[in-house]
Every structure is written in C-alpha cells, then in structure tokens.
Amino acid sequence: MDATPRWLTPEQKAAWDSFIRMQEKLIGRLSRRVQADSRMSPADYLVLAKLTESGDGRMRFMDLAKLVEWEKSRMSHQVGRMVKRGLVAKEDCPDDGRGAFVVATPAGHEAIAEAAPVHVDHVRRLFVDALTQDELDTLARLSDRVVAHMEKQPD
Amino acid sequence: MDATPRWLTPEQKAAWDSFIRMQEKLIGRLSRRVQADSRMSPADYLVLAKLTESGDGRMRFMDLAKLVEWEKSRMSHQVGRMVKRGLVAKEDCPDDGRGAFVVATPAGHEAIAEAAPVHVDHVRRLFVDALTQDELDTLARLSDRVVAHMEKQPD
DNA sequence: ACCTTTTGGTTGACGCATCAACCAAGCTAC
DNA sequence: GTAGCTTGGTTGATGCGTCAACCAAAAGGT
Numbered sequence: 001m002d003a004t005p006r007w008l009t010p011e012q013k014a015a016w017d018s019f020i021r022m023q024e025k026l027i028g029r030l031s032r033r034v035q036a037d038s039r040m041s042p043a044d045y046l047v048l049a050k051l052t053e054s055g056d057g058r059m060r061f062m063d064l065a066k067l068v069e070w071e072k073s074r075m076s077h078q079v080g081r082m083v084k085r086g087l088v089a090k091e092d093c094p095d096d097g098r099g100a101f102v103v104a105t106p107a108g109h110e111a112i113a114e115a116a117p118v119h120v121d122h123v124r125r126l127f128v129d130a131l132t133q134d135e136l137d138t139l140a141r142l143s144d145r146v147v148a149h150m151e152k153q154p155d
Numbered sequence: 156m157d158a159t160p161r162w163l164t165p166e167q168k169a170a171w172d173s174f175i176r177m178q179e180k181l182i183g184r185l186s187r188r189v190q191a192d193s194r195m196s197p198a199d200y201l202v203l204a205k206l207t208e209s210g211d212g213r214m215r216f217m218d219l220a221k222l223v224e225w226e227k228s229r230m231s232h233q234v235g236r237m238v239k240r241g242l243v244a245k246e247d248c249p250d251d252g253r254g255a256f257v258v259a260t261p262a263g264h265e266a267i268a269e270a271a272p273v274h275v276d277h278v279r280r281l282f283v284d285a286l287t288q289d290e291l292d293t294l295a296r297l298s299d300r301v302v303a304h305m306e307k308q309p310d
Numbered sequence: 311a312c313c314t315t316t317t318g319g320t321t322g323a324c325g326c327a328t329c330a331a332c333c334a335a336g337c338t339a340c
Numbered sequence: 341g342t343a344g345c346t347t348g349g350t351t352g353a354t355g356c357g358t359c360a361a362c363c364a365a366a367a368g369g370t
Contacts, residue, residue, distance in 0.1 A: 004279060006275065011291065012279075021224075021302060022298035022299070022301050022302050025302055026301065035358085061348070061349070069179075071327080071329095072347095072349060073351090074328075077326075080350085081325075096336080097335050098336080099335090099347065099348065100348080117162075119163050123348060124167075125308060126301075127171065129304065130301045130304035131297060134166060136166065137166065139170055146282060147173075149285035176357075180322085198357095207364080222370070226357095227319060228320080228321090228357085248318095251367050252320060253365045
C-alpha cells in the first residue's frame with residue numbers, strides 16, 4: 001500500500017480550498033488596486049518599500065534580492081523595468097567590480113510615499129478589518145508554522 | 156483627523172507580513188513543482204481538474220470561467236493555449252450561436268490523471284502536514300470569513 | 311419590426327515570472 | 341600565477357494575467 005494516501009480527506013481538502021480561494025481573491029484584488037491607484041505593480045511597490053525603508057534608499061542588488069526572497073533574474077528584470085520608468089537607478093559598486101547598487105530616485109521616493117497609505121488602506125479594508133486581533137495572531141502563527149515546515153522540506 | 160489611522164499597528168503588520176510571506180512561498184513552490192512534474196501550469200491543472208470533475212469533461216465556456224472565478228478574457232487566452240497543446244478542444248454550441256464548449260481531449264484526461272496525485276502529494280507535504288486538523292479547520296474558517304468580508308466590500 | 315442592452319467570446323498590447331544560458335569579477339588552492 | 345569554483349548580474353525565450361477594445365448573437369422593450 002502507499003505510504004501516503006492518494007487523496008486528501010474531505011476536511012483537509014476543504015481547508016485547502018478555502019485557503020486557496022481566499023488567497024487568490026485577496027491577492028488579485030489587492031494587486032489590481034495598487035496598479036489602478038498608483039500606476040505601480042505590486043512588485044514595484046515591494047521593491048521601493050524595502051529600498052526606502054532601509055536607510056538611504058540605496059541597496060546592493062543581491063541584498064535586495066535576498067531581502068524579498070527573489071531570484072536574481074527576477075530582480076534584474078524588475079530593476080530594469082523600474083529604471084526605464086524612472087523609479088530607481090543603478091550605480092556601480094566601487095569595491096566590487098561586478099556589483100551594483102539600486103537607488104530610489106526622487107520620483108521613486110515620491111511614488112512610494114504617495115502609494116503607501118492607499119495600499120495600507122486597502123490591506124486594512126480587505127483583510128485586517130475582516131478579523132479580530134486574536135484571529136490575526138492565530139493566522140500569523142499558523143503562517144509562520146507553514147513557512148518553518150516548508151523550510152525543512154526539500155525544494 | 157483621519158477616519159482610519161494611516162498605518163497598521165505593529166501586531167496587524169506582523170500578521171499581514173507573516174501571511175504574505177507564507178502565501179508567496181507556498182504558492183510559488185507549488186506552482187514550480189506542478190510545472191516541473193507535469194509540464195502543466197497551475198492554470199492548466201485547475202482547468203482540467205474542474206473540467207474532468209464535472210461529468211463528461213465538457214463544459215460551457217462561461218460556466219467554466221464562473222466556476223473558477225476568472226474573467227472571460229483570461230479563460231479565453233488560457234483555453235487558446237491549452238488547445239494549442241492538445242489538452243482541450245473547443246466545440247460550438249448548437250443552441251447558442253455565439254457559445255462554445257470546452258472539452259478535455261484524451262491527452263487532457265491523461266495529463267490530469269497523471270498530475271493529480273503528484274500535486275496532492277505536494278499540497279500535503281508542504282501545507283497539510285504542517286498543521287493539525289484543528290488548525291486546518293481554523294484556517295479554513297478564517298479564510299471563509301475574509302472572503303465573505305471581501306464580498307461585501309466594493310471592488 | 312426596430313432599437314438597445316446584455317451576454318458570450320476573441321484579440322492585441324503590455325508587464326511580469328521562470329528557466330536556462332551566459333559573462334565577468336573575485337576567491338581558493340596548489 | 342593559474343586552474344577552477346563561486347558569486348554577482350544580464351539576457352532572451354516563453355508562458356501567463358490584465359486591460360481595453362471589439363464583434364456577434366440573443367433578449368427585451370416599445
């Protein structure tokens with residue numbers, strides 16, 4: 001016989017389906033909102049947020065990639081597009097010949113400053129307000145557990 | 156003064172960050188796995204699953220779109236790609252001149268039959284096994300609440 | 311009958327994510 | 341010093357999701 005059953009139990013499947021549905025609806029709606037309100041993609045938002053949070057709005061390419069847990073290719077494409085839109089600039093790194101810094105431009109700072117409160121409002125409206133603080137804590141705990149569990153798993 | 160505070164409380168932000176992180180890691184990993192194991196995208200998987208679950212592997216285009224909560228454009232592109240890969244076919248509908256059916260081809264049936272158990276294993280391994288059934292139930296309840304709350308919200 | 315709206319579906323352009331291949335600079339060890 | 345690995349980063353192809361515009365058939369109203 002199989003080491004693991006072939007299918008999920010009905011209760012397990014119900015939980016999975018509920019979670020997936022919520023997640024898709026929430027993320028979808030949120031990213032359409034951020035796009036509509038600010039002409040930025042969620043990726044733009046994330047990158048600018050991390051960049052400006054961290055002191056002087058200037059970070060090593062790979063540090064940034066690790067911070068948001070992206071692979072370098074994704075970051076490279078993303079930064080490329082953002083450069084084209086004037087949100088960030090690249091500077092090369094004096095101590096490492098191959099390295100690069102990513103720097104938020106004034107336009108980038110402006111964009112994130114304008115977008116952040118609106119984004120937070122949507123997060124609150126769609127997600128935070130749906131649950132009590134206790135429930136939010138519970139959800140955070142469960143999320144952390146899932147992440148910890150995944151990190152132990154191969155791939 | 157503002158009706159709503161400009162930022163989230165630290166506890167709210169912590170919950171949001173945990174959830175987002177988990178969600179991204181989980182969905183990302185899962186969709187890379189399904190792609191690697193079965194040469195299908197998660198979208199392919201979903202469409203074929205719904206199509207073959209529902210009786211004879213044949214469904215009206217819009218019914219299918221509503222079932223998975225996609226807009227028609229997305230479904231149209233998706234079905235187009237799947238036709239090209241031989242997973243489904245389109246047939247026109249006799250009673251409605253503009254309508255179309257989407258039908259799973261034999262190759263489509265085969266593909267989903269092969270992919271489903273592997274997919275379920277990954278869901279179990281990465282998600283279900285991380286939590287107890289009680290916790291899964293809790294998560295499902297909270298997810299449903301968030302969805303219900305979103306459905307009351309504009310946009 | 312005619313006109314309008316709704317429904318069913320396609321299309322094209324664009325931005326984003328992934329994969330694989332690649333290149334150059336630095337590091338290690340011999 | 342030089343061979344080989346690792347790290348930092350780019351590039352191009354391909355598939356996916358969104359938006360907006362569009363078309364045709366079907367309903368509904370008068």
